[in-house]
Amino acid sequence: MIPTARFVEVTKKYGRVTANEQVSFSILPGEVHALVGENGAGKSTLMGILSGFVRPDAGTVLIDEAPVRDATPATMLRHGVGLCAQHFHQVPTLTGYENIALGRAGKRGLFGSLRGDRKRIRELMQRYRLDVELDVPVDDLSLGERERVEILGLLYRDSRILILDEPTAVLAASEVESLLQTMRTLAAEGRSIIFVSHKLPEVLAVADRVTVLRGGRVVETLPRRDVDTERLVRLIVGGSPPRPAQWSAQVPGREVLAVRDATLGRLDGLSLTVSEGQIVGVGGVEGNGQKELASALLGYEPLVSGEIRFMGEPVKRDVRKFRRSIGVIPEDRHREGLILGRSLVENGALGRHDRSPFSSAGVLRWDKMRAHAAEIIDVYGVRPGDATLPARSFSGGNQQRFIAGRELSQRPPLLLAVHPTRGVDLGAVQFLHGRLLEERARGAAILLITADLSELEAVCDRIHILYRGRSFYEAARNEIDTDGMQSALLGLGPSESRR
Amino acid sequence: MTGSMPRTPGSPRTPRNPETPGTPGAPKNRATTLMNSKTLRRRLRVAAPVLLSVSLGLALGGIIAALLQVSPLDFYGQLWSGTVGSSFGWGQVLYRATPLIFCGLSVAFAFQARLFNIGAEGQMAVGGLAMAAVGAVAPSAGPIALILALGAGALAGGIWGGIPGVLKARTGSHEVIVTILLNFIAFAVVNYLLVRGLALPETVRTAEIVESAHLFRLSDFVPAFRGAPVNAALFLALLCAVALAAWLRFTPWGLSLQILGEGPGAARYAGLPVGRLTAFAMSGAGALAGLGGASFVLGFKHYFEEGFTGGAGFLGIAVALLARNRALAVIPSAIFFGALSYGGFVVNRTVPREVLDVLQAVILILFIVFEARRTAGEGRT
Ligand SMILES: Nc1ncnc2c1ncn2[C@@H]1O[C@H](COP(=O)(O)OP(=O)(O)OP(=O)(O)O)[C@@H](O)[C@H]1O
Ligand SMILES: [Mg+2]
Numbered sequence: 073m074i075p076t077a078r079f080v081e082v083t084k085k086y087g088r089v090t091a092n093e094q095v096s097f098s099i100l101p102g103e104v105h106a107l108v109g110e111n112g113a114g115k116s117t118l119m120g121i122l123s124g125f126v127r128p129d130a131g132t133v134l135i136d137e138a139p140v141r142d143a144t145p146a147t148m149l150r151h152g153v154g155l156c157a158q159h160f161h162q163v164p165t166l167t168g169y170e171n172i173a174l175g176r177a178g179k180r181g182l183f184g185s186l187r188g189d190r191k192r193i194r195e196l197m198q199r200y201r202l203d204v205e206l207d208v209p210v211d212d213l214s215l216g217e218r219e220r221v222e223i224l225g226l227l228y229r230d231s232r233i234l235i236l237d238e239p240t241a242v243l244a245a246s247e248v249e250s251l252l253q254t255m256r257t258l259a260a261e262g263r264s265i266i267f268v269s270h271k272l273p274e275v276l277a278v279a280d281r282v283t284v285l286r287g288g289r290v291v292e293t294l295p296r297r298d299v300d301t302e303r304l305v306r307l308i309v310g311g312s313p314p315r316p317a318q319w320s321a322q323v324p325g326r327e328v329l330a331v332r333d334a335t336l337g338r339l340d341g342l343s344l345t346v347s348e349g350q351i352v353g354v355g356g357v358e359g360n361g362q363k364e365l366a367s368a369l370l371g372y373e374p375l376v377s378g379e380i381r382f383m384g385e386p387v388k389r390d391v392r393k394f395r396r397s398i399g400v401i402p403e404d405r406h407r408e409g410l411i412l413g414r415s416l417v418e419n420g421a422l423g424r425h426d427r428s429p430f431s432s433a434g435v436l437r438w439d440k441m442r443a444h445a446a447e448i449i450d451v452y453g454v455r456p457g458d459a460t461l462p463a464r465s466f467s468g469g470n471q472q473r474f475i476a477g478r479e480l481s482q483r484p485p486l487l488l489a490v491h492p493t494r495g496v497d498l499g500a501v502q503f504l505h506g507r508l509l510e511e512r513a514r515g516a517a518i519l520l521i522t523a524d525l526s527e528l529e530a531v532c533d534r535i536h537i538l539y540r541g542r543s544f545y546e547a548a549r550n551e552i553d554t555d556g557m558q559s560a561l562l563g564l565g566p567s568e569s570r571r
Numbered sequence: 572m573t574g575s576m577p578r579t580p581g582s583p584r585t586p587r588n589p590e591t592p593g594t595p596g597a598p599k600n601r602a603t604t605l606m607n608s609k610t611l612r613r614r615l616r617v618a619a620p621v622l623l624s625v626s627l628g629l630a631l632g633g634i635i636a637a638l639l640q641v642s643p644l645d646f647y648g649q650l651w652s653g654t655v656g657s658s659f660g661w662g663q664v665l666y667r668a669t670p671l672i673f674c675g676l677s678v679a680f681a682f683q684a685r686l687f688n689i690g691a692e693g694q695m696a697v698g699g700l701a702m703a704a705v706g707a708v709a710p711s712a713g714p715i716a717l718i719l720a721l722g723a724g725a726l727a728g729g730i731w732g733g734i735p736g737v738l739k740a741r742t743g744s745h746e747v748i749v750t751i752l753l754n755f756i757a758f759a760v761v762n763y764l765l766v767r768g769l770a771l772p773e774t775v776r777t778a779e780i781v782e783s784a785h786l787f788r789l790s791d792f793v794p795a796f797r798g799a800p801v802n803a804a805l806f807l808a809l810l811c812a813v814a815l816a817a818w819l820r821f822t823p824w825g826l827s828l829q830i831l832g833e834g835p836g837a838a839r840y841a842g843l844p845v846g847r848l849t850a851f852a853m854s855g856a857g858a859l860a861g862l863g864g865a866s867f868v869l870g871f872k873h874y875f876e877e878g879f880t881g882g883a884g885f886l887g888i889a890v891a892l893l894a895r896n897r898a899l900a901v902i903p904s905a906i907f908f909g910a911l912s913y914g915g916f917v918v919n920r921t922v923p924r925e926v927l928d929v930l931q932a933v934i935l936i937l938f939i940v941f942e943a944r945r946t947a948g949e950g951r952t
């Protein structure tokens with residue numbers, strides 16, 4: 073079979089950091105090719121090279137066995153390469169339709185081109201089961217929804233080689249299921265799918281072949297039948313698999329956060345409470361009010377109705393004071409969590425730079441800020457371990473580790489963690505879960521918003537599944553039944569799910 | 572040195588992460604020399620747009636001169652000896668650079684929060700009038716009059732600049748539009764106040780300020796500057812530049828402003844007082860521009876005269892641009908533009924003064940082009 077794409081000894085260095093070294097492997101038509109490796113292993117860089125966004129230092133990319141000279145995003149697009157990047161390439165103020173049509177409707181000329189072919193987009197949406205509101209600016213959508221917009225864009229463009237860089241990081245189980253199905257359908261149509269993921273069950277469920285990267289090099293490319301979880305983990309980490317975090321029973325203390333009848337946008341009368349030493353999880357398909365809940369807690373927007381209480385006091389006027397006394401791992405690490413152009417030194421103190429110990433007597437303490445950044449890097453395993461590099465030059469997972477580290481290290485009374493392990497590798501997931509449980513043991517109240525049911529099951533004392541802005545399913549840890557939870561994602565009661 | 576395994580005090584598990592190949596390994600001394608040549612190259616790359624645009628622009632000046640039948644050598648010779656080639660020339664250049672430093676700082680300050688202050692001209696006019704009005708009636712004991720006059724200038728400019736800041740914070744109205752429009756209003760208000768009593772009869776200037784509000788001329792101490800109007804406002808400008816640079820680097824508010832500018836989403840997420848910072852950035856910019864009148868009003872003519880700003884507020888945008896909005900770099904940038912604008916008078920006998928205006932514009936355009944090329948490709952996908 074003739075490969076649709078082939079890497080030949082591709083090398084890419086950033087200063088002293090090697091992102092890819094002598095990478096060679098090929099992508100076949102009709103296959104789902106998984107690309108796995110730890111944070112910073114070089115996956116996104118390699119995908120950037122294939123899609124023309126990153127220029128390699130050495131080596132060649134072949135498309136249909138012909139070397140591509142002068143690869144740019146435009147030429148690679150013409151070759152049929154479509155990238156759904158780890159951090160999306162979207163215009164936040166344009167609607168879903170406009171983003172999908174953007175740059176893809178050249179034939180239609182200057183005018184009306186941004187509307188796109190709505191009918192076709194609708195068809196694609198139905199055919200591949202990618203439901204999303206396309207008439208609002210993508211800025212108003214959650215990450216999971218923006219993901220769908222991005223994938224629709226690739227399908228609309230009829231790409232032959234679809235690159236999905238961690239597409240499932242913010243999707244709920246049911247959505248992952250349908251996305252994997254979509255990937256199979258697309259492969260069956262003869263397209264090549266490159267699937268980057270840290271979630272091995274997904275990889276094993278969908279991939280035909282798997283390529284493992286470590287430290288920028290290819291460890292091996294293997295057919296699916298030759299790997300199992302155990303083997304894959306060993307190849308990825310080059311050692312034994314990490315032990316999962318251990319939950320243990322603990323009596324919660326005083327109530328720290330109470331949300332009552334919260335209504336805002338798609339949030340429709342949600343109530344929940346979080347107490348000291350308790351992790352409360354909010355799961356569900358993205359777009360059911362999660363974003364609004366976080367918005368209200370962060371003080372971005374006031375609730376239309378309902379109430380938020382912190383330590384028994386209503387949070388009304390002093391939203392900012394409340395905000396500044398809690399820790400928040402935000403949803404969007406690029407637009408909220410980091411100042412991309414600044415070094416980790418500034419980023420490590422973000423939001424606390426005007427308080428002790430980072431400033432005293434009105435003067436910034438750069439020494440303290442440096443030491444703090446170095447400590448986060450050290451404890452949370454951020455690589456490369458150089459705090460003076462700008463945040464933008466770290467891989468997605470490493471950025472996430474740093475943000476999680478920053479927020480966890482400040483020992484807040486209340487932590488709002490939105491997709492805290494988004495895009496971090498297996499070892500780091502376990503580590504962060506361990507840290508969440510440690511904070512809980514210390515007495516922190518933690519509100520965890522995640523799409524990942526296994527994350528809910530791993531650390532939560534109590535869970536809510538959001539559906540249409542309400543808590544559709546609520547259970548204490550020992551009452552959780554996985555089936556009920558899964559059907560709640562779709563708004564189905566326990567009886568309906570049995571059919 | 573920490574190993575590739577992260578240390579985790581009090582924690583049972585550690586996240587693993589691939590060691591980055593190629594990071595250690597190289598012998599230390601080789602690594603440092605490599606670093607040095609690399610920093611050198613990086614510095615050159617950063618300096619290139621400035622050097623290239625200035626030298627290409629000046630070369631173009633020679634070509635234009637030749638087209639006008641003037642020997643380029645004569646043109647450059649006159650330009651040089653009339654400006655930075657003589658102490659009198661320096662005195663003139665520095666006098667012109669003084670308000671440019673203030674206005675350049677004003678624009679650069681607002682830009683820390685990514686706000687564009689197009690209103691420095693109006694802020695400077697309002698500040699200058701306030702300075703003259705207060706300076707004329709202030710009690711002349713000790714430095715009180717001087718302090719009051721400077722304070723009045725900064726305050727008036729700060730209020731004028733603060734209006735677009737508050738409007739932006741409250742309603743989201745764009746500061747570019749508002750500052751441009753406020754320029755017109757500033758000129759109208761200034762004229763109105765002049766006509767309604769601040770101006771001496773039959774003139775467009777105010778009464779003289781009291782003697783104790785004067786800023787001394789440099790020629791009082793350095794005879795070589797005799798005849799040139801450069802005065803102590805220059806020191807005030809330099810002081811402001813240094814203070815601003817230090818403030819941005821070492822204070823939490825300075826950093827907050829930059830966070831707001833470079834990551835508005837991060838500022839909002841971190842719970843910074845975005846509205847207050849916006850208003851503060853604009854009124855601080857206004858105050859700096861308001862001080863821009865000190866050189867003329869307190870140091871040279873000792874009164875306010877209609878039209879004294881002479882476009883310094885707008886040229887301040889160019890000054891800040893060439894200085895990449897860095898406070899200290901505003902100083903050489905302002906001197907350069909000061910030299911070009913004074914150079915116009917110097918060469919006027921042989922080539923029209925407008926040639927140097929053209930050069931200013933060409934240099935800026937070239938700089939923008941080179942700068943865009945330099946920064947392209949710095950981001951990651
Ligand atoms: N623009 C850049 N500037 C500097 N270094 C970079 C840049 N892009 C990537 N790197 C470095 O290259 C290495 C590989 O990064 P890459 O993003 O490819 O990793 P990844 O495998 O996608 O990781 P993750 O799972 O965290 O997304 C990292 O060490 C990263 O710091
Ligand atoms: Mg990546």
